[in-house]
Amino acid sequence: MGEAHCEPDASRQGTLVLDDSGARPLVALIGPPNSGKTTLFNQLTGLRQKVANYPGVTVEKHVGRVSLDADRTVDLVDLPGVHGFSARSLDERVTRDVLEGRMTGLRAPDALVLIVDATRLESQLMLVEPVLELDLPTLLVLNMSDELASRGGRVSDAALVKHLGVEVARTDARDGVGLDAVRDFLAEVTRRDTAHGRRLTNVPRGTALPMLDAFAARRMRVREIVKEAGYVPPGASSVSERLDHIALHCFWGPLLFLAVVLLVFQSIFTWATPLIDGLDAMVSASGQWVGGALPDTWYRSLLVDGVWAGVGSVVVFLPQILILFLFLGVLEDSGYMARAAVIADRMMYRVGLQGRAFLPLLSGYACAVPAVLAARTVDDERDRLATIFVTPFMTCSARLPVYALLIAAFIPDESLLGPVLGLRAAVLLGLYGLGIIAAVGTAFLLKRTLLRAKPSSFLMELPPYRVPSPRSIALRLLDRSRVFLRRAGTIIFGVTIILWTLTQFPRSDAGAPPIDDSALGRMGQLIEPAIEPLGFDWRIGVGLVTSLAAREVIVGTLGTIYGVEDDSDDAVGLQEALRRDLTLGAAIGLLVFFVFALQCMSTVAVMRRETAGWKWAALQFTYMLLLAYVGAFVAVRIF
Amino acid sequence: MELRLPSIPLNQTVELIHIDLPAEQAEPLMERGVLPGCRICPVRSSPSGDPIISVDGALLALRRETAACLCVRLLSASGVTSLQDAS
Numbered sequence: 001m002g003e004a005h006c007e008p009d010a011s012r013q014g015t016l017v018l019d020d021s022g023a024r025p026l027v028a029l030i031g032p033p034n035s036g037k038t039t040l041f042n043q044l045t046g047l048r049q050k051v052a053n054y055p056g057v058t059v060e061k062h063v064g065r066v067s068l069d070a071d072r073t074v075d076l077v078d079l080p081g082v083h084g085f086s087a088r089s090l091d092e093r094v095t096r097d098v099l100e101g102r103m104t105g106l107r108a109p110d111a112l113v114l115i116v117d118a119t120r121l122e123s124q125l126m127l128v129e130p131v132l133e134l135d136l137p138t139l140l141v142l143n144m145s146d147e148l149a150s151r152g153g154r155v156s157d158a159a160l161v162k163h164l165g166v167e168v169a170r171t172d173a174r175d176g177v178g179l180d181a182v183r184d185f186l187a188e189v190t191r192r193d194t195a196h197g198r199r200l201t202n203v204p205r206g207t208a209l210p211m212l213d214a215f216a217a218r219r220m221r222v223r224e225i226v227k228e229a230g231y232v233p234p235g236a237s238s239v240s241e242r243l244d245h246i247a248l249h250c251f252w253g254p255l256l257f258l259a260v261v262l263l264v265f266q267s268i269f270t271w272a273t274p275l276i277d278g279l280d281a282m283v284s285a286s287g288q289w290v291g292g293a294l295p296d297t298w299y300r301s302l303l304v305d306g307v308w309a310g311v312g313s314v315v316v317f318l319p320q321i322l323i324l325f326l327f328l329g330v331l332e333d334s335g336y337m338a339r340a341a342v343i344a345d346r347m348m349y350r351v352g353l354q355g356r357a358f359l360p361l362l363s364g365y366a367c368a369v370p371a372v373l374a375a376r377t378v379d380d381e382r383d384r385l386a387t388i389f390v391t392p393f394m395t396c397s398a399r400l401p402v403y404a405l406l407i408a409a410f411i412p413d414e415s416l417l418g419p420v421l422g423l424r425a426a427v428l429l430g431l432y433g434l435g436i437i438a439a440v441g442t443a444f445l446l447k448r449t450l451l452r453a454k455p456s457s458f459l460m461e462l463p464p465y466r467v468p469s470p471r472s473i474a475l476r477l478l479d480r481s482r483v484f485l486r487r488a489g490t491i492i493f494g495v496t497i498i499l500w501t502l503t504q505f506p507r508s509d510a511g512a513p514p515i516d517d518s519a520l521g522r523m524g525q526l527i528e529p530a531i532e533p534l535g536f537d538w539r540i541g542v543g544l545v546t547s548l549a550a551r552e553v554i555v556g557t558l559g560t561i562y563g564v565e566d567d568s569d570d571a572v573g574l575q576e577a578l579r580r581d582l583t584l585g586a587a588i589g590l591l592v593f594f595v596f597a598l599q600c601m602s603t604v605a606v607m608r609r610e611t612a613g614w615k616w617a618a619l620q621f622t623y624m625l626l627l628a629y630v631g632a633f634v635a636v637r638i639f
Numbered sequence: 640m641e642l643r644l645p646s647i648p649l650n651q652t653v654e655l656i657h658i659d660l661p662a663e664q665a666e667p668l669m670e671r672g673v674l675p676g677c678r679i680c681p682v683r684s685s686p687s688g689d690p691i692i693s694v695d696g697a698l699l700a701l702r703r704e705t706a707a708c709l710c711v712r713l714l715s716a717s718g719v720t721s722l723q724d725a726s
Contacts, residue, residue: 083667083670083671084666084670086666086670119696120695120696120697122672122695122696123671123672123694123695123696123697126670126671126672215666215669215670215674216674216675216676219669219672219674219676219677233695233696234696236693236696244683244691244698248683248684248685248686248691249686250684250686251686253685253686254686338700342685342689342691342700343685343686343687345685345687345689345700345702346687346689349702379667457660457664457667457701457702457704457705458700458701458702458705459667459668459671459699459700459701459705460699460700461671461697461698461699461700462691462697462698462699462700
């Protein structure tokens with residue numbers, strides 16, 4: 001589960017040209033989950049990593065460049081953590097395809113770096129045999145060898161070299177110790193004079209041996225090698241044991257779990273607020289400054305009312321997303337996330353999911369796109385499909401601006417439970433709850449219909465607790481920011497400009513037409529009959545259409561429509577205008593619509609790629625739209 | 640008499656003799672070192688009562704439904720069989 005963070009955002013559709021480098025060798029970095037692979041990758045490539053995106057294939061990987069000296073560089077590809085190549089999970093399929101050179105857009109690797117956690121050498125070396133069968137120059141990296149020594153274990157490198165026929169290096173990737181040996185190996189690869197790895201045995205791959213026997217035979221050979229190498233396993237980590245005594249305690253464990261979830265939520269809503277307000281003030285101040293500096297022409301209106309308002313309203317959510325990912329990073333790297341998954345498993349199992357779905361679902365509160373990618377760690381294919389199908393019901397941060405606007409406009413600022421709970425907060429909580437109910441109900445339904453299967457299994461390795469590396473987390477946050485800002489700079493920028501343009505035509509002598517007669521207005525009136533039963537007029541309809549790109553766009557859209565109409569584009573003016581056009585019932589209907597509907601092209605795109613086709617993406621979109629329509633229809637009649 | 644893992648008290652090391660699961664579900668276990676012949680020690684129970692086992696120095700969390708499919712035997716009185724004998 002520690003691999004989810006390195007996955008890039010699916011909205012990066014740019015294709016990185018990887019074949020520009022016939023001369024530059026490609027080295028694949030592989031290893032079991034939690035062996036320190038991504039840490040080593042980041043240490044070796046620094047910030048020079050690029051995210052490669054392969055259109056048409058449900059795959060993303062990190063490719064980075066390692067400069068060895070003035071004129072020698074190596075491309076390093078970071079693969080998902082796997083225990084084997086049986087291609088049971090998506091991660092395993094990706095790894096196998098890359099290693100065998102069958103990945104579109106990526107050449108076959110010239111050499112391999114296999115990294116293992118030296119404190120768990122015996123089980124981690126199970127991967128060594130399938131890797132050696134690839135017959136490529138291979139470096140075996142014994143990571144966390146300081147911990148092995150400090151806990152009283154040892155192993156002979158020379159014996160491993162002799163028995164495996166590969167080079168061996170020791171590292172502590174987190175502290176950057178031992179990297180020179182890895183770089184030496186990479187330098188050797190550029191000279192192309194490395195000795196090839198040799199096969200451990202003569203048993204051919206895809207062997208006719210029954211699987212159990214094949215595993216048992218492999219196990220025996222690994223055990224033999226480990227014994228020959230004088231491996232003494234480390235003593236139990238007493239710190240980890242003591243921490244687990246609390247984290248998995250029958251009373252304190254669930255309590256700690258609840259506290260962690262609450263802390264994450266609290267941080268998203270409370271701590272992010274001053275940062276968001278500050279950013280908001282900066283955006284509007286700079287917008288005013290730009291507006292003041294420009295002459296009163298059409299492009300001033302485009303720039304200030306369109307671009308600044310539209311893009312700015314989205315950029316302000318950056319702090320919230322970064323805080324969430326900071327927490328997720330710390331929880332994952334410390335090893336707690338694996339414990340949380342164990343605690344959540346029974347609960348999830350009851351609704352038809354499993355413990356590994358906890359991380360994707362929690363990530364879904366920030367953004368469904370990385371959450372859908374994080375679901376790759378769910379090793380059962382049906383469980384993974386069910387997880388990503390319900391992920392968009394988690395209230396992502398893009399819904400917040402919509403909720404905030406409508407609640408502020410229609411729900412009175414009254415107290416519900418004394419000073420503890422206001423009516424507005426209660427409505428907000430209710431919307432979050434509604435999303436959870438929809439997710440649970442949908443998962444329940446799916447596992448009894450389309451994804452019916454024998455009960456899946458759950459298997460979770462609990463790594464020792466470790467102090468997270470600030471550098472590694474900082475790199476991830478940087479990556480997140482880039483992804484988010486790129487999205488704001490492309491999709492939302494584009495939608496804003498198109499919308500603004502549609503309000504300006506057909507032009508008469510007097511300039512822009514009244515909004516009802518504009519191209520946008522006419523398009524809105526065309527779809528009005530479809531949404532009339534929900535109590536929405538054409539303006540909301542236009543908002544619903546534009547928010548198909550991304551939910552938060554509706555706020556900017558309504559701002560633009562009412563702004564062009566009224567010449568008052570501030571938030572209070574927008575709220576008043578909404579109160580004039582919508583009944584309370586329709587407003588609640590609109591909120592319910594946003595709880596259910598999948599208005600996010602990025603999520604649809606990532607769904608299509610992660611399920612290798614349109615079937616699931618289309619089904620999910622239709623299902624959520626129907627639910628949204630029915631939900632709003634009912635809500636408008638109740639309230 | 641056949642013993643199953645859930646009947647083993649905490650901190651008692653046993654030897655796995657057989658995984659009573661279809662290949663598809665047994666494979667992930669085997670890849671993590673849970674193979675016939677290996678030593679398993681239940682070290683803890685999760686809040687929901689699912690076992691956490693130690694195998695090869697690594698901690699693995701399972702569901703009790705899975706654990707019930709692991710057939711084990713107690714180690715002989717001497718308690719020590721060599722690694723080769725174990726499989």
